[in-house]
Amino acid sequence: MTVLNDLHQDHVNLNKLLAVLDNKLEALKQGEMPNFVLLGDAVDYISSYADAYHHPLEDQMYEAFKASGCRELDEAITRCVDEHKQLKQSSHEIIEAVDSILNDAVIPMDQFTAKLERFVEEQIEHLNLEEGTLFPLLEEVGTDAQWQMLASELPTMDDPLFGEQQKQRYIDLYTELLRDMR
Numbered sequence: 001m002t003v004l005n006d007l008h009q010d011h012v013n014l015n016k017l018l019a020v021l022d023n024k025l026e027a028l029k030q031g032e033m034p035n036f037v038l039l040g041d042a043v044d045y046i047s048s049y050a051d052a053y054h055h056p057l058e059d060q061m062y063e064a065f066k067a068s069g070c071r072e073l074d075e076a077i078t079r080c081v082d083e084h085k086q087l088k089q090s091s092h093e094i095i096e097a098v099d100s101i102l103n104d105a106v107i108p109m110d111q112f113t114a115k116l117e118r119f120v121e122e123q124i125e126h127l128n129l130e131e132g133t134l135f136p137l138l139e140e141v142g143t144d145a146q147w148q149m150l151a152s153e154l155p156t157m158d159d160p161l162f163g164e165q166q167k168q169r170y171i172d173l174y175t176e177l178l179r180d181m182r
């Protein structure tokens with residue numbers, strides 16, 4: 001089940017990044033101004049990797065199991081796919097807000113803080129749905145043959161932040177992530 005293992009590792013990595021965002025959120029609540037470029041890079045990573053690769057990969061996997069006959073799994077898949085759409089929208093809203101701040105637009109920090117907090121909460125709730133409900137159901141329902149077929153059909157992509165070759169764009173974010181983890 002390397003497909004699930006790979007997706008689980010993506011979730012572990014995303015949780016690390018969400019912890020960094022949560023630290024920045026707490027700083028905002030205390031009246032401190034975080035590094036908005038770094039904050040924007042974190043949300044951009046979530047948007048560009050999760051929305052462009054990770055979620056579509058999950059959606060393809062879910063589609064393969066949708067007619068499994070397990071009502072609980074089918075309902076969780078439907079909810080999860082809907083959440084993917086919402087998370088993509090939330091990512092774009094945060095990116096727009098950060099870009100506005102970086103371009104000196106006046107945005108009330110309490111509104112930005114609330115939006116960022118909602119974004120982090122949505123991401124965590126979504127990960128909990130997948131890790132706590134969906135993945136265990138998929139492990140239960142999926143056969144070895146199905147997992148092998150999926151592994152051969154699904155595309156692969158090196159993670160631009162946590163993979164072997166970090167993209168230059170995310171070097172500062174990776175450094176900050178390491179610093180926050182100490």
